[in-house]
Amino acid sequence: MDNVKAVRSVLQVLSGPRMTVPNYSCRGRMNVAGFIGDQGSATTVSMAQILGLYRYTQATGEILQGPGLKARTHISYGATSYVLNNRKLYPTFYRTIESTRISYLVLSKMIQSFGWTWVGIVSSDDEMGDEDIQIVTQYLTMNGICVAYTIKKYGDHQEVFSPGHTTLREVPKSQCSDPCPPGTRKISVSSIYSCCYDCVPCSPGEISNMTDSDSCITCSDLHWPNEKKDGCVPKLLEFLSYTDDTIVLVISLVSTSFAFLTYIILNTFILHQDTAIVKANNRNLSFLLLVSIMLSFLCVFLFLGHPVDLTCMLRQVLFGILFSVAVSCVLAKTVMVCIAFRATKPGSSWKSWIGSKWSNSLVLFCSSIQVIICMGWLALAPPFPESDTKTYQGKIIVQCNEGSTIGFYSVLGYLGVLAAVSFITAFSARTLPDSFNEAKYITFSMLVFCSVWTAMIPAYLSTKGKYMVAVEIFAILASCAGLLGCIFFPKCYIILWRPERNSRTHLLEGRRG
Helix, strand or coil: CHHHHHHHHHHHHHHHHCCCCCCCCHHHHHHCCEEECCHHHHHHHHHHHHHHHHCCCEEECCCCCCCCCCCCEEEEEECCHHHHHCCCCCCCCCECCCCCHHHHHHHHHHHHHCCCCCEEEECCCHHHHHHHHHHCCCCCHHHCCEEEEEEEEEEEEEEEEECCCCCCCCHHHHHHHHCCCCCCCEECCCHHHHCCCCCCCCCCCCCCCCCCCCCCCCCCCCEEEEECCEEEEECCCCCCCCCHHHHHHHHHHHHHHHHHHHHHHHHHHHCCCCCCHHHHHHHHHHHHHHHHHHHHHHCCCCCCCCEEEHHHHHHHHHHHHHHHHHHHHHHHHHHHHHHHHHHHHCHHHHHHHCCHHHHHHHHHHHHHHHHHHHHHHHCCCCCEEEECCCCCCCCHHHHHHHHCCHHHHHHHHHHHHHHHHHHHHHHHHCCCCCCCCCCHHHHHHHHHHHHHHHHHHHHHHCCCCCCHHHHHHHHHHHHHHHHHHHHHHHHHHHHHHHHHHEEEEEHHHHHHC
């Protein structure tokens, strides 16, 4: 019952069954024995102010009668407002319940026993609520407890006030009463803004699987919270999978196709090994170069699938050694072109340098340096598989840790030195007059090789997980394809489609020119 309705009802009873007229009664001699009022303090005060003028008895919630009850007495067992203690304003009012001051004193002592020093007050948005706030604040302050804010409720909404009664925000009451759902946790009131939002978006990697939980549970490194954050689920494993990644199928087809093409070219050279174009540029070096290129295409498969100890140890080492053999062959072929040209001049001392023995020694020497680097790398800090659980949320990157960064970049650095020397040598010999001069083709192949790996390094460093591995695979395939195409495709064209140019006579004419 609100105050307006309470006053209207009192006047209706006093005036009689007809019109409501203050200070007038149509009841004649029929006196009202008493009034049944509301149990709350706010409406009781309003009714008592009117009934006190007429010395009427009011019982809050029931009519009190009996031999010990004096007439014109106003008794309440529910209204606790301190203002009703004023005998001048409410001479007929008596209560059978203690004043709120006693309750609030006990409440402040209880809060103090809990060790709370910062609390908020919730009250009704009326005159009685203001009185309650003043009394409670007084007792709390006396006990060293700070009132951080007050919430005055009206209807279905509430308003938050600071101690200076400055409005802070219009928050729906329902948000304060809802329990913390699974996936969130309760937090203590740490600011005036968290009074109604005391359930918290748990931290990343945490769950809360109980309603109204006071804490969150951290998932293990191999697990991650589900969408509702009320349970842990296994993290996704990321690697170049044969079953889940289309790019692995593409890489496998490309690698296999180029390896098979290299095998066909190798067989073509073996079948035509006695022809002029194959013999002119050291056929043993050509065979070794083709084998190393074919194996380099196939070594890509070591980079695919779930990394294990063996594949992690072999992938970079095998790739580094095969590429060093290939580039050493290219370097030896380039040097042999220069020697062959100088040996054709009358009385030249370079004729003693012509032969496969010297070129094979050069390949063996250059490749041995890379082998020593790789063996030292494996002996001191070999690569190993690891699970990266920190880089991405909800995902585990299964990858090969290179073990020694110095070892990995030493392998790449040495390949770069070999490629640079081969490029410079081939570039200087590209204009030599020889029908079968490979220098210009080697120049293009080394240009492709160096360009691919120069572009690969920044791309490799800027990516993570399976995409970093895919970048290296692309560099291997592209550089091997560059060597195969630039050096051997022109020769295959002459062998298969221009056999008239594949003769010693044509070779000698080219040299004389």
